[in-house]
Amino acid sequence: MFDTVRAFLDEHPTLLAWLVTGSAAMLVVSLLTLPVVAVLLPADFLGRLHRHPNEPLPPDAWRRRHPVLRWSLRVLKNLAGAALLIAGIAMLVLPGQGLITIALALLLLDIPGKRKLEHRLLHHPKLLGPINRVRRRFGRAELRPATREDPVSPKDKTAE
Numbered sequence: 001m002f003d004t005v006r007a008f009l010d011e012h013p014t015l016l017a018w019l020v021t022g023s024a025a026m027l028v029v030s031l032l033t034l035p036v037v038a039v040l041l042p043a044d045f046l047g048r049l050h051r052h053p054n055e056p057l058p059p060d061a062w063r064r065r066h067p068v069l070r071w072s073l074r075v076l077k078n079l080a081g082a083a084l085l086i087a088g089i090a091m092l093v094l095p096g097q098g099l100i101t102i103a104l105a106l107l108l109l110d111i112p113g114k115r116k117l118e119h120r121l122l123h124h125p126k127l128l129g130p131i132n133r134v135r136r137r138f139g140r141a142e143l144r145p146a147t148r149e150d151p152v153s154p155k156d157k158t159a160e
Contacts, residue, residue, distance in 0.1 A: 023094040026087045030097045030104070035138075037104055038131045043141035046122055074110070081108030099127055 009016045065073075088101030103121045106114060122128060123145050132142040 019094070022087075023091070026091065026101070027097070030091075030101050034097065034100050034104055035134045037107065038134045039138045039140050041131075041143065043143060046119060046143050046145050077108050078110055081105045084108065099124075100130070103127060 082105070084101055084105035088098050088103075088105055091098035091101055099121070103118070106118050106121065122131070122143065128143060128145070135142055
């Protein structure tokens with residue numbers, strides 16, 4: 001199999017150059033953007049897996065924006081997330097921060113089961129440790145993993 005791949009790349013040196021350049025560019029981009037995202041996440045991000053269906057959405061500026069602008073930005077955000085997901089998967093075998101790039105892509109994508117998958121990835125010690133080191137370096141509180149004692153939402157807590 002490797003001989004076939006090598007023969008293909010020998011026949012297409014331009015493709016090989018683009019792959020190497022793209023991999024190096026994604027490495028630089030991920031090294032510059034991932035610390036910013038890690039610092040901007042709220043410390044209780046991992047404890048907020050679910051939102052009660054009757055709990056109102058938090059107020060934010062997005063709902064006050066024009067619908068065309070809001071949907072355009074949402075499409076761009078999902079396209080960026082898809083590109084990062086593809087790059088992250090490629091970085092699992094190419095040079096780069098594969099798992100961290102995949103985690104960043106999941107933060108951007110709007111897909112079913114996104115929150116559960118984010119939490120599974122971000123609870124992994126190989127991801128949570130480096131993220132918390134970056135957060136400490138910038139004076140931010142560490143991300144706290146969710147525990148069974150954490151309330152799902154304020155309404156669920158009062159219902160018990």
